[in-house]
Amino acid sequence: MDPLNQVRSCHLLCPKERYEKEKEHTKPAKISGQSFQFNYRIVKTSCFNENSNNLHSLFHCSKKEGEEIFYDTCENCHMKIETDTYYFCSYCNGPYHKECVESPSIYHSSDHPKHPLQLLWSEQYPNSRCCSCQGYCPFSCLLYYCLVCDFALDVICSRKPISLKIYNPKRHKHTLHYFPRKSTLACDVCGLVDDDYSHLLYTCLLCDFFVHKRCIDLPYVIKVSRHNHRLAFTPSNPFKESADCGVCYQKIDINYGEYSCVKGCIYAMHSRCALRRDVSDGKELEGEPEETYENTKIFEDKGDGVILHQGHPCHQIKLEKQFHDENKHCQACMLPFYGDGNVYRCMQSCDFILHESCAYLPRVKQFMLHACSSIDPRARVYHKLLHV
Template identity: 35%
Template sequence: MEKLEVSSVHNHPLLPLTRFVFGMCKGCDFMGYIYGGYCCNELGCGGEVFHKECGEALPEINHSSHPGHLLKLFSRETYSCSLCGESRFLFGYSCSICNFKLDLDCARRAAPLPILSKPSVHEHPLELCPSSKFVDDAIDCKVCGYLGFYCIVKYKCVQCNLFFHIECVTFFPEAYHTSHPKHSLKYLLCEAAAPSYADKKCILCGNELGKPIHHCDVCNFSICTRCMRNPPLGVVSLTTHDHQLHLVPRHIEFTCDACGTTGERSPYFCLQCNFMIHRECIGLPRVININRHNHRISYTPSLGQGKWKCGVCRKEVNGFYGAYNCAKCPTFAVHARCATRNDEWDMVEREGTPEEEEVAPYEVIDDKTIKHFSHDHNLRIKKDGEILQESILCGACAFQICSEPFYSCEQCSFTLHTKCANLPLKKRHVCDNLPLMLQKTSADDEISCCHLCSQLFTGFMYTNGLKTIDVRCGSFSEPFVHASHPHPLYYSQRYSVSCSECRWNGELTCDECDFNLCFHCGYLPKKVMRHRYDDHPLSLYCGEESVDGEYWCEACEKKLNPKKWFYTCNDCGVLLHISCVVGSFTYMMPGPCLKYDKHGEVVSNTSVCRAVCTRCNIRCILPSIFKGYKDGVVEYFCSAKCLFS
């Protein structure tokens, strides 16, 4: 099967699907294993899959269910299939003369026989009765007792006024299946009708058995209706194995040669080579990008002898089974299952396409001058020791320049930390499987909210249209080392785990002990220049276990627990709560801003008399507050909670 350059059901070229994918066909809405069809290989499409017949759907067809008239393909319209009665919002075929519509699932199947002269479920002949004919006579199926099932179209006995689902007529009381040719499978209306010793899961796909099921008492063999309707096939996949692979439909423990993990049922097997593989591991992509590594990684049938640790789950990788590794980083390896997880892989196969070159965020003018993409003027570098006043902020991270090297514009007040000036234009981040692009906020006065730390911010951001994160969280890489903990931390999406400091979601976790951090705490500034309560820099301390006695915060004049994190001045010994130093507007440039229909500006809270918050009626203690205007009256807000409540 060749690449499908033009498809009636998708706006990108479709590639042949060489692996089993459990998902939903975007043409007919069928959920199950799809093999031998097509998939989209465009970034952002998420690897959308199509049955072969759906991907190759013609603009016009003749169908035996509606002889005499052509049916034309249409898309994205809510309708009910005239044959099966299912409601759809996808593609379908319609007759321009009659009010007849057909979904793609029914279109690729032959129409049921109009008359069954000797049905297995009834003594009289049965006539096909489309759903539109019996809507007013909502009579349950005589076999299963349900009004609706996979197919709403029914057969009807005119003499007895009885109805029968097509599925029930087809399979009741028993039917043969290619995966179990030895005996016929009984049609059981529900799992409870099966013997008590029967397995609770389909022996082929491993999904929970619902209703009805198909069972063999002699062999204790049970499969679901989905697998009964779509028998698994023998497979030839040259990217996986040199010989044809055959299904072994039985309970059998095995180790998959492709991924190195164990299985318990229905592997595919090559007798010549003693090769065994999971169904879902057939046709694993050869070359891919994952979000935890900067280079492409490639599938290899064997890493060879050695000690390998997975770059995703950080567990051991057995080198004698299939895995992924990086040609540029000899020690980097990933389990096949970990690399192809939906939250890690961008669902695009890269084999045969050149690797993208990294584009620098600026043009070098000379050894001291650059032209950065974010600014209209040239920027000159300032070396260590040239300390700016604390009111000068970096245009990317909106934080104080301090004593770090920085770039400065000689024509205006724009400045950048050197580390911020070198931020890559495109990067992969652990929080999403799609790459993120560096850009300024869409308007100078627009506030964004970081997806990871939930901080409001202005300046630069990384975004892919779905997620937006600030450049502090965007700089995250593994392993993450923090002064509060002796072990490295790694990103995890276990949202039920709490941060060890603030009890928020602890997405940065330790493999060696029960310690977790959230992004907000993990990226608190280690040093804060002058604060209204001290003229010296404040340093972040991550708790002192051996300290006793009572301590008080200089800002709010409330007790401070020295065993928790706090800011302090190494010269004066001043102590402040984290919440009294870092607030909702800390990472925002002073000046006009707009967010959630609130017009105003971020201002420094440096006056001798602190402003009173309009919402909570408490004097604002944080260095930055929001100043708003309503009906000519000035309002002050100390936090985002007060601003947006």
């Protein structure tokens, strides 16, 4: 429907008009450690007053059932307008969310109970990441902001109250409570610290348990590309010996959770490393039957970066970091070692050498790599292995 045929809601102002005449304030601030002058305007009123000009005529519009609007991106927050009612400014020639127009200038949010949030406009905020949806707000938009804490909440999320309590007995036996203060407390599941409100924190104070909201629902059993067996999430366990992470090779702090082999190999990963996109697809496999190849060991982990690989069963092979030798070829994929990547190399004097990633490939994937008709003589070890 043509927005201009709609009823004009004359008591409300277009969001642009709300800040245009406001005075600019300045405050020294930092973005990623870099100092800058934070220029902002305090958005005071949403209604017509004696200072308002008549340029921005705002119309209240409603979509008919099934009707699509031509421009469906809000001029303030640049997000899609999904609701049936919205506003249209004839001067800006674009639509606005109801929330973006009707936002009060001060907002008391349960996401940030310590201070009331102020509706600001700025070209660049010290923190433009909405604490609720984790999305970055566009430049030059109205945003709820705490100038004391650099806490940001976008106007749309301000209307969706957060869950103050979450009960997920699998993650923790007690109800978890929202912990609103900016802190340097590490999450007990991923071991990471976020001191910039980038991830909401929940806690059980009885048990001294802290967890990011995003970590509450992490999978319990996953398949990773670097180990033959599935890995299961294991909470902090002081009686366990700490292992090196199979991805970043740093020691895993036993104070936090980790993913470790379900078949009892001494093999574990940091939660954050195990869920990297190049390591696992993050799919929950708890209760799912194992694929047959997952039972087939292609190598045995001997610890300290040493494995016994079926492609070279006579000797153990050891991890070497930053290997570069264009004249040598990986026995699995046949590619030379151009980059300074990690390799597994025979600990005796044989020439057997594999890319680290090729050594971990499960047998099924190794079959896929292998083209039998034009076998390269250097691939003979794998050829033999695959035709056993």
